[in-house]
Amino acid sequence: MRLFIPGPVNVEEDVLKVMSSPMISHRSKSASYLQQSISKNMQILWNTKNSILLSTSSGSGLMEAAVKSLILKKGVFFSLGAFGKRWYEMAIANGKKADIYEVEEGYSNKAEFIDSILKKGCYDFAAITHNETSTGVENPLIDISNVMKKYSEIIFAVDTVSSTGGVDIDVDSCKIDFCVTSTQKCLGLPPGLSICSLSDKAINRTKHVENRGYYLDLLTLYEYTINKDYQYPATPSLSHMYALDYKLNKIINIEKKENRFQRHKLLADITRDWARDRYKLLVKDNNYSDTVTAVVNSRETDLKILSSKLKDQGYVFSNGYGKLKDKTFRIAHMADTTIEELKAYLETIDKLI
Ligand SMILES: Cc1ncc(COP(=O)(O)O)c(C=O)c1O
CATH class of the missing domain: 3.40.640.10 (Type I PLP-dependent aspartate aminotransferase-like (Major domain))
Structure with a gap:
């Protein structure tokens, strides 16, 4: 998974x-x-x-x-x-x-x-x-x-x-x-x-x-x-x-700090562009995280069904935290995630929504 x-x-x-x-x-x-x-x-x-x-x-x-x-x-x-x-x-x-x-x-x-x-x-x-x-x-x-x-x-x-x-x-x-x-x-x-x-x-x-x-x-x-x-x-x-x-x-x-931080920035940009085109972002004053994106579920996607279909494809999906549980979902782009892995995940979501 x-x-x-x-x-x-x-x-x-x-x-x-x-x-x-x-x-x-x-x-x-x-x-x-x-x-x-x-x-x-x-x-x-x-x-x-x-x-x-x-x-x-x-x-x-x-x-x-x-x-x-x-x-x-x-x-x-x-x-x-x-x-x-x-x-x-x-x-x-x-x-x-x-x-x-x-x-x-x-x-x-x-x-x-x-x-x-x-x-x-x-x-x-x-x-x-x-x-x-x-x-x-x-x-x-x-x-x-x-x-x-x-x-x-x-x-x-x-x-x-x-x-x-x-x-x-x-x-x-x-x-x-x-x-x-x-x-x-x-x-x-x-x-x-x-x-x-x-x-x-x-x-x-x-x-x-x-x-x-x-x-x-x-x-x-x-x-x-x-x-x-x-x-x-x-x-x-x-x-x-x-x-x-x-x-x-x-x-x-090996990776070097600057490259790692740059990769996180790129992952965050890709995720935000994807989310803006399909949903809305929760951030209101441009202070975006480079490690996790919270997406407002503005299309009212059934997140339970999405999560279960993603599980069938080998992915663990994250909905919102606490009181944001059903209103938002989150995409983490942290640690060692590669650009290719992230794109494959986003393409999979696209096929399911
Ligand atoms: C911003 C932030 N602070 C604190 C914590 C708590 O950390 P831990 O779960 O390692 O105890 C978390 C966990 O998700 C977090 O995201």
Whole structure:
């Protein structure tokens, strides 16, 4: 089956093979080398000198770690859909004080609006979603980060779960204190591991926050990683780590970052042109995602029938997320999808609608 859903994605055969490498002791030198190598490559991918931490959990694990470990006074969440809202709910569920500001589906968060809220001076943590997988909107990260730079007391946290590996993210020039992603989207690996970068400012913040928990405590993760020679506090998924290390080497040294990002742009253009000719796009202010397109079902295609016919042809189709379930459908164009694979998928849909 070919998956055209926004994660999990198709995983290349060679990556799957590396995942089944024999086990080693997680307390061995080899485990340290493995984690150190991943850290170096993630620093290259994210353009950062910040510390790289891993978690044997999906991205939600490290998102929860951020709210537990980095909010001291009060957090603010600028949401553009389901995943921004979920991050805010995590903060509340962890007993943190937090506010949420949401935009209508299809819109991005506006830097000027964020500025007007941060001016109030009551927040010490601000989070955005870079790429909202439910609406296919990519937030204007550079504009927002330029606003964030004015507020040195605020920890700037960015969810790049559905953009890292498909879109260039410059953690250091955007001064992102906490950047998080998962393996099962644009990085092209199975689900089960998440990665974050942590600035010195963020590390310092964790030292002032009480009751950070244990498994998801960013300071514990940091101390094991940096002060204990790239170790992990518990038993990590070494299989994922092998695969991630191998895949990052492929992205950086074989495909090369620029080519990968360019391929994602091309895939997104092809998908949007196809969708515009047949349906409507959900995005309203031109902030299109390069990794997933949300299509408004303006022709009232029976999505259940379409999905089942596509399944017969060997494809996994994605309808909308949450309350957009029946109103939209999504086409993921991320990870290692080729132009030919995408075109074949779109041609198949054409024969069925
Ligand atoms: C933008 C975004 N943020 C967060 C998440 C949650 O990540 P995970 O499923 O890896 O926990 C997702 C998952 O789809 C997502 O798309």
